[in-house]
Each structure stands twice: as C-alpha cells, then as structure tokens.
Amino acid sequence: MTTSAFPLKPLHRFAGQNSAVRQPQEITCFSYDSSHKLRLDSSSLRYYYTPELNVPLSEGFETFIKHDDSVDEHLDSLLEALIDLERRTGRKCSADIVTWRGMMTKFMSLPFNMRDGFEMLATKFQDTIFIEEHHAYRQRTQGPTNKRGEIMSFWGYKFETLSTLPSPWDDCPRSLIESRTSEVVSNEAQFCSIVKTGFGPVRLILGGEVDAAWDARLPPPLHPSLDDPNPQPPTTIQHNYVELKTSKEIMNQRDDVAFERKLQKFWAQSFLLGVGRVLVGFRDDDGILRSVREFDTQSIPTIAKRSGRNLWDGKLSIDFTTSVLKWILETVVDDGVWLIRHRENGQVLEVERTDRSTFLSESFVKWRTG
Ligand code: A3P
Ligand code: MG
Ligand code: MG
Numbered sequence: 001m002t003t004s005a006f007p008l009k010p011l012h013r014f015a016g017q018n019s020a021v022r023q024p025q026e027i028t029c030f031s032y033d034s035s036h037k038l039r040l041d042s043s044s045l046r047y048y049y050t051p052e053l054n055v056p057l058s059e060g061f062e063t064f065i066k067h068d069d070s071v072d073e074h075l076d077s078l079l080e081a082l083i084d085l086e087r088r089t090g091r092k093c094s095a096d097i098v099t100w101r102g103m104m105t106k107f108m109s110l111p112f113n114m115r116d117g118f119e120m121l122a123t124k125f126q127d128t129i130f131i132e133e134h135h136a137y138r139q140r141t142q143g144p145t146n147k148r149g150e151i152m153s154f155w156g157y158k159f160e161t162l163s164t165l166p167s168p169w170d171d172c173p174r175s176l177i178e179s180r181t182s183e184v185v186s187n188e189a190q191f192c193s194i195v196k197t198g199f200g201p202v203r204l205i206l207g208g209e210v211d212a213a214w215d216a217r218l219p220p221p222l223h224p225s226l227d228d229p230n231p232q233p234p235t236t237i238q239h240n241y242v243e244l245k246t247s248k249e250i251m252n253q254r255d256d257v258a259f260e261r262k263l264q265k266f267w268a269q270s271f272l273l274g275v276g277r278v279l280v281g282f283r284d285d286d287g288i289l290r291s292v293r294e295f296d297t298q299s300i301p302t303i304a305k306r307s308g309r310n311l312w313d314g315k316l317s318i319d320f321t322t323s324v325l326k327w328i329l330e331t332v333v334d335d336g337v338w339l340i341r342h343r344e345n346g347q348v349l350e351v352e353r354t355d356r357s358t359f360l361s362e363s364f365v366k367w368r369t370g
Helices: 076-089 101-112 135-141 147-163 174-182 253-273 297-306 314-331 362-369
Strands: 003-007 021-032 097-100 118-125 128-133 190-199 202-209 241-248 277-283 289-296 338-342 348-353
Touching: 003 314, 021 076, 021 202, 076 097, 076 190, 076 202, 076 362, 097 101, 097 314, 101 118, 101 128, 101 202, 101 253, 101 314, 118 135, 128 135, 128 314, 147 174, 147 241, 147 277, 147 289, 190 253, 190 314, 202 253, 202 314, 241 253, 253 277, 253 297, 253 314, 277 297, 289 297, 297 314, 314 348
Parallel strands: 097 128, 097 202, 241 277
Antiparallel strands: 003 348, 021 190, 118 128, 118 338, 190 202, 277 289, 338 348
16 A cells, blocks of 8 residues: 655645636536535525524524435436536546545645645546545534534525525515514525636646625615625636525634634635635524624735734645645545545644545546547
C-alpha cells in the first residue's frame, strides 16, 4: 500500500503565495424534486423572501420529511449533469479536479480546525481526478447522535422553509407567503449549481447545493441591515444566490468567538460556488428565530481580520488549498481508487491507494469511452 503524507504544519509555509482564484462561473445546474428524483433543470431553485421573526424553528419537527442519506449517491448526479452539458454543447468539460463543493470546504477549513477527521475517495479518469466523500466514513462519524441534535439539525431546514418561496415573491400568492410557518419541512428537494473555477493553476469543476436566489425584484426588506441605499447590481447569476444559515444569538464574547469561527465555514462554502450573500438567522437556545443578518460573502474575511483574534485567514485558506490540490494532482496518478484521509487531530493529510474499483457511474464511463 503506497501512502503519501502532506504535512499541515507549520502553516506559515503556505502563506504569502497569493494564489489566484478564478471567479466561479456557473456552467450548468440540476435539481432533485420533492421525491429526490434527479431533474436536469433549475426547477427546485427557491427564492429568498424575508422570514417572519419570533417563530419557533422546532415547529413541525414531527412531520419532517428527511432524506434517507444511508444510500451512497457518489458523484452520480453531478456526472449526469456533465453528460447532459457535454451532449448539448458537443464539448468535453475538461478540468483537473471534479468534486462536490463540500470536499473543497473541508480543505479550506483544515488549517483552522485540525480536530475533525474526514475521508474522501479519489480516482483519475481521462486526465481528471474525481473526488467523492467516503460515504461509509461519514455515516460512521457524522450527523446528530441524540434527539436534541436531530432537532437542532431540523432548525436549519425549517429556517430555509421560512425564508424561501418556490417562485419570486411577486409571482407568489399572498397565502403561500403567509403559510410558510405551517409548511411541511422536507430536505428531499434541492437545487445544485455546477461551476467552473480555479485555484492557482488547478482547474476545478464543483457542484453544490444553493439554498436560494435573491431576486432583484425583492420588496423593501424588513430588517435594517438589508436597507442598503446603494445595492450593487448583480453582475453574474451567481451573485444572485444566497446561502442560508442558522446560528446561536450572540450574547457574550464566547458566542462571538464561536460565530467568528463559523463564519470561516460559511465563507468558504459560499465563496467556492460564487454565492454572493450569506443570510444568517439568529436563534435563541430554544430555537426561536430572533433576527436575520445579511453578510456579503466577499467581506466576511475582513470581519475575521478586523477582530484581531487571528482565528482564521481567507488568503491562507486559499493558499493552503492550492497547495493541497497540487499535491493531490501529483499523488493520485491512476484509475485506481485512492483514499484521502485526515485523522482526528492529525497533523498530516494522507493519500493511500486502495484495492477498490471505480466509483464513477457506469453511464459516465460509457459516455466518455463510448
Ligand atoms: P444550518 O447550517 O443552518 O444549521 P446548509 O447550510 O449547508 O445549506 O445545510 C442546511 C442545513 O442542513 C443546516 O442548516 C443543518 O440544519 C443541516 N445540516 C447540514 N449538515 C449537517 C450535519 N453534518 N449534521 C446535522 N445537520 C446538518
Ligand atoms: Mg443548503
Ligand atoms: Mg444553508
């Protein structure tokens, strides 16, 4: 078994490289409908509309329709969308790496949190490295382990339901806007954007869920932070996208530090797909939605810089990730399946060859080789 190790420390060896990041550009998208059936369109895209405040986010937990994530979905839907795009355009989508956005978020967060472990699988096929999450590892180690955890996880989906509409507000009947508090919450439906982007010399195709679009025709918002007298017009469609998050109300310095750490993940996740805004619903300990605050994705790293706490740094995150990706390109050299691993509290990233066979879908391999 060949194993390569990539030392994570000292971090300063990654700093100052000033790796250029390409502005992510959406190349295609796909949806899962309310039965989680794949649709090669934007039918499940939702539209942000200010939520009602002081609503209990736990309401409806008993009727939550939760997607069964025990089945390994691999990269299948991302690959189906690429086949469809290649068929429509007659051009092959070339990239050094194709993966889910979530894998990239893990790399971007690693310099500032080495506590959590993760495992990914990678394989090289026609000059591109495909990376997926190691599903069995995730099933073993992640997700809520008790009732309180399950309820808290539900709060995030409830907030999405309270804050979005199936079409822009002016196309929506008033009754639909008002009935959001009693709508059954489900996480089966999703909208995913697929972008072309780049870290230094590494060209990437990333797929990831986008919570909502921010429609230009939005009515005057209810919360003051949105009352920007000179809002910037969106330049590309991605700038119209919104990431929704819930977080604990900031009541003291400890909460503030915890939130500043969370902002790193919010930023990385949104930055990778070019999602322009993050909307945070602040809730109290009982899960009552108390306020909503908007963050401009681009300006989030400045918040971490200005606080002087040195918890994380956006530039370092990008330089570190560029180095990791370059190392993966040098290490994953064939069509075997390789395990990329970070052990809990580990100070290295490891890549090792496994004896598994490819995880790429039959339809994708057939399309590309047929
Ligand atoms: P919050 O992030 O507001 O808690 P995302 O924010 O990435 O769009 O994910 C939507 C919601 O899915 C999250 O909302 C959270 O409720 C739930 N979720 C995501 N990852 C999770 C995990 N690892 N464990 C439990 N819940 C998770
Ligand atoms: Mg989401
Ligand atoms: Mg979200």
